[in-house]
Amino acid sequence: ETGVTQTPRHLVMGMTNKKSLKCEQHLGHNAMYWYKQSAKKPLELMFVYNFKEQTENNSVPSRFSPECPNSSHLFLHLHTLQPEDSALYLCASSPRRLGFWTGELFFGEGSRLTVL
Amino acid sequence: AQKVTQAQTEISVVEKEDVTLDCVYETRDTTYYLFWYKQPPSGELVFLIRRNSFDEQNEISGRYSWNFQKSTSSFNFTITASQVVDSAVYFCALSEAGGGSNYKLTFGKGTLLTVNP
Numbered sequence: 001e002t003g004v005t006q007t008p009r010h011l012v013m014g015m016t017n018k019k020s021l022k023c024e025q026h027l028g029h030n031a032m033y034w035y036k037q038s039a040k041k042p043l044e045l046m047f048v049y050n051f052k053e054q055t056e057n058n059s060v061p062s063r064f065s066p067e068c069p070n071s072s073h074l075f076l077h078l079h080t081l082q083p084e085d086s087a088l089y090l091c092a093s094s095p096r097r098l099g100f101w102t103g104e105l106f107f108g109e110g111s112r113l114t115v116l
Numbered sequence: 117a118q119k120v121t122q123a124q125t126e127i128s129v130v131e132k133e134d135v136t137l138d139c140v141y142e143t144r145d146t147t148y149y150l151f152w153y154k155q156p157p158s159g160e161l162v163f164l165i166r167r168n169s170f171d172e173q174n175e176i177s178g179r180y181s182w183n184f185q186k187s188t189s190s191f192n193f194t195i196t197a198s199q200v201v202d203s204a205v206y207f208c209a210l211s212e213a214g215g216g217s218n219y220k221l222t223f224g225k226g227t228l229l230t231v232n233p
Binding site for chain 1: 158159166211222224
C-alpha cells in the first residue's frame with residue numbers, strides 16, 4: 001500500500017470512446033504526476049501538477065486531458081485514442097521537505113489501458 | 117539534455133548469487149540527484165534510494181548497496197545474496213536539483229531481474 005490509488009486497474013476502449021483514469025493520494029503531497037509506461041521504452045512524463053496548477057505538459061497530444069480538482073485527486077480524460085496509446089499509465093505524487101521537492105515519487109499500481 | 121542508460125535489459129540469476137545492475141548517466145548540471153526504483157509485478161514503482169551529486173560515498177542498506185562514481189558517471193546497484201522476492205524491473209533515474217522547482221525524473225529503460233530458486 002503506497003498511499004496512491006489508481007482506478008480502474010484495467011481498461012479496454014475503442015478509438016471513439018471517452019473514458020477517464022482516476023488517481024487519489026492519501027499522503028498529503030502537493031505534487032502529482034502522470035507517467036506513461038510502454039513496452040521497451042523509458043517512463044515518459046506526461047503532466048505535472050503542483051498545488052493543483054499544471055506546471056508541465058510534456059508535449060502530450062490533446063486526446064489526453066488532465067484534470068486536478070484538488071491536491072489529492074488527479075484525472076486523465078481519454079478521448080479518441082489510438083492503438084499506440086495502449087500502455088500502463090502511472091500516477092505518482094511527491095512531497096516537499098523543508099520547502100524543497102525531494103524527488104522521491106510515490107507511485108500507484110497503474111492503469112493498464114488497451115485501445116482497440 | 118539528460119540521459120540515463122541501463123545497458124542490461126534482462127538479468128537472470130540463481131538465488132543467493134550477487135548481482136549488479138549498471139546505470140550510466142549524462143547531464144550538464146553540476147548539481148543533480150540520482151535514484152533507483154523497483155517495479156515488482158504488481159506495477160507500482162517503489163523508491164529505493166536518492167543520491168546527491170555531491171555525495172560520492174557508497175551506501176549500504178541491508179542486502180542492497182550502491183556505488184556512485186562521478187568520474188565515470190555511473191551509479192550501480194548491487195544486490196547481495198539475491199532472493200526470489202528481488203525479482204522485478206529496476207529503474208535508474210536522474211533529476212535536476214532545482215530546489216523549489218518541479219522534480220522531473222529522467223528514467224532509464226529498466227533492467228528486468230529474475231531470481232530463480
